[in-house]
Amino acid sequence: MSTSDTRSDSGAASRARRNWGPLALALPALLLLVGVIGYPLFTVVLRSLSQPEWGLQNYIWFFGTPVNLVVLQRTFTISAWVTLVCVVAAYPYAYAMTAVGPKARLLLTLCVLIPFWVSGVVRTLAWVILLQDSGVINSTLRALDLGRLRLIRTQTGVVIGMAQVLLPFMILPLYSVMKGIDLRLVQASRSLGASPLRAFFTVYLPLSLPGVYAGAIIVFILALGFYITPALLGGPRSTMLSTLVQNQVLSLLQWGRGGAMGVVLLLATFILLALAGPLMRQKHKQGARS
Amino acid sequence: MAMHPCTRVMLGLSCLLVALWLVAPTLVVVPMSFNGNKSLAFPPVGFSWQWYENFVSNPEWSTSFFNSLKVALIVAVLATVLGTLAAFGLDRMKARTAGLLRMLLLTPMVVPGVVLAIGIYAVYLDTQLVGTLTGFVLAHTILALPFVLIAVQASLEVFDKRLETAAASLGAGRLATFRTVTLPLIAPGILSGLLFAFATSFDEIIVSLFITNPYLKTLPVQIFSSITRDADPTVAAVGTILLCATTILIGGGLFLMGRERRGNL
Numbered sequence: 001m002s003t004s005d006t007r008s009d010s011g012a013a014s015r016a017r018r019n020w021g022p023l024a025l026a027l028p029a030l031l032l033l034v035g036v037i038g039y040p041l042f043t044v045v046l047r048s049l050s051q052p053e054w055g056l057q058n059y060i061w062f063f064g065t066p067v068n069l070v071v072l073q074r075t076f077t078i079s080a081w082v083t084l085v086c087v088v089a090a091y092p093y094a095y096a097m098t099a100v101g102p103k104a105r106l107l108l109t110l111c112v113l114i115p116f117w118v119s120g121v122v123r124t125l126a127w128v129i130l131l132q133d134s135g136v137i138n139s140t141l142r143a144l145d146l147g148r149l150r151l152i153r154t155q156t157g158v159v160i161g162m163a164q165v166l167l168p169f170m171i172l173p174l175y176s177v178m179k180g181i182d183l184r185l186v187q188a189s190r191s192l193g194a195s196p197l198r199a200f201f202t203v204y205l206p207l208s209l210p211g212v213y214a215g216a217i218i219v220f221i222l223a224l225g226f227y228i229t230p231a232l233l234g235g236p237r238s239t240m241l242s243t244l245v246q247n248q249v250l251s252l253l254q255w256g257r258g259g260a261m262g263v264v265l266l267l268a269t270f271i272l273l274a275l276a277g278p279l280m281r282q283k284h285k286q287g288a289r290s
Numbered sequence: 291m292a293m294h295p296c297t298r299v300m301l302g303l304s305c306l307l308v309a310l311w312l313v314a315p316t317l318v319v320v321p322m323s324f325n326g327n328k329s330l331a332f333p334p335v336g337f338s339w340q341w342y343e344n345f346v347s348n349p350e351w352s353t354s355f356f357n358s359l360k361v362a363l364i365v366a367v368l369a370t371v372l373g374t375l376a377a378f379g380l381d382r383m384k385a386r387t388a389g390l391l392r393m394l395l396l397t398p399m400v401v402p403g404v405v406l407a408i409g410i411y412a413v414y415l416d417t418q419l420v421g422t423l424t425g426f427v428l429a430h431t432i433l434a435l436p437f438v439l440i441a442v443q444a445s446l447e448v449f450d451k452r453l454e455t456a457a458a459s460l461g462a463g464r465l466a467t468f469r470t471v472t473l474p475l476i477a478p479g480i481l482s483g484l485l486f487a488f489a490t491s492f493d494e495i496i497v498s499l500f501i502t503n504p505y506l507k508t509l510p511v512q513i514f515s516s517i518t519r520d521a522d523p524t525v526a527a528v529g530t531i532l533l534c535a536t537t538i539l540i541g542g543g544l545f546l547m548g549r550e551r552r553g554n555l
Contacts, residue, residue: 043412106545113544115312119513126318129526136332139332228495265404
């Protein structure tokens with residue numbers, strides 16, 4: 001409080017002088033950002049418009065080729081499924097984390113954090129071992145004489161693997177919102193005659209929605225750009241956009257086409273973020289009001 | 291909140307299933323790592339330590355492990371210094387400028403990995419940074435920076451600035467104030483940022499896959515190429531080692547945090 005008072009008291013000249021200090025502190029990070037994120041992304045955009053020659057031909061090719069549109073649509077469909085699976089699985093789990101005693105909470109937290117910290121490649125490797133045709137699931141089914149399931153190189157396999165990798169990103173924000181919900185509000189609605197179900201749907205669920213939105217956006221955006229899991233668990237019929245980008249650039253050396261696909265993916269991500277920002281804030285306010 | 295016993299059972303059951311789904315699949319690498327055959331088919335046959343021996347003795351594996359360690363250690367220090375400086379800078383700026391710069395500095399978290407990877411690869415091809423330590427460190431540092439920024443900003447938010455004013459009014463210089471008051475109080479934030487930065491770099495795969503070459507491979511790249519190339523159970527041995535290390539570190543950290551909190555009460 002006192003610092004802000006002195007700051008507003010001081011003259012414009014000293015304020016201008018002070019403003020350079022903080023910027024200088026942030027400068028090294030910002031320079032690195034420009035050099036290692038800004039300039040490379042600019043290069044991608046530039047190449048998508050200039051290789052092999054200047055013009056929009058790479059975008060016309062992208063939106064004019066049915067295979068690309070199928071993959072684009074599939075990327076969104078798989079991401080939506082992954083998000084849905086994550087919400088359904090994370091909601092009761094995050095709620096339980098708020099409801100149990102400290103020891104059980106430690107255990108539940110550990111179960112979320114260990115996969116979160118174990119390398120994503122190792123977790124995908126585990127899914128390959130489990131889902132492959134000679135994997136755990138199919139060996140068990142064969143032993144029980146139940147035939148076999150095609151899991152690897154299918155969309156189902158990709159969704160199962162991706163949702164598991166992304167689940168912590170759903171549970172953690174959901175938990176932090178649920179932790180802050182005042183349970184006396186639920187009790188109040190119960191004492192006023194609401195059934196447990198009604199109390200949940202009219203009081204608890206709306207209050208927890210900011211957490212659901214936050215988690216769902218993070219999961220959806222991360223899923224859109226997923227590369228490793230679909231590459232290892234997926235087959236030709238579950239290719240996602242990232243794999244196509246990689247294929248164009250590394251195998252076909254088509255920097256222009258790969259770049260155009262990358263720009264589409266990038267734009268989709270930023271548009272989603274821009275749309276979700278106000279939505280999350282608005283719901284937050286609503287939650288606080290009710 | 292009082293719950294119907296039926297709801298309670300359902301909740302417990304779904305929790306158990308989700309916990310199993312989170313943890314159990316990864317555990318499958320443990321039996322596979324002791325496989326007697328050179329195959330990743332289930333169930334493993336026989337018992338042997340040969341894949342652990344291979345990890346230690348095969349230069350392809352041990353070199354990539356030490357490469358990852360080296361890169362991650364440098365990245366952890368670099369990202370922590372840059373991220374902490376930036377967090378302090380943003381803390382002292384006008385709210386609108388700070389918000390904008392924060393958003394910019396967090397973009398590496400949301401940019402799709404492959405898009406970033408082809409961009410960095412293109413730039414590195416022009417600047418001869420492909421397959422170099424500098425190249426890996428620069429790319430991983432910018433990817434790790436958001437985590438440091440978030441962690442340090444969170445601890446700065448709860449830090450009481452009047453303590454700095456108090457120190458200054460008692461005659462401490464700016465450096466002395468920073469060293470004896472500010473730094474010790476936000477140390478936990480900086481430390482968790484450091485840990486996050488290390489883990490981010492140690493795990494990073496997508497950008498690494500593009501900027502790697504035969505002379506410099508990191509562990510995740512080695513694991514990925516091993517999975518796609520052949521069914522070498524050494525990957526399972528590596529996975530088991532990483533799993534154990536992570537569990538001990540995180541479990542120990544949570545345990546210590548819990549004990550400290552109880553001690554303070």
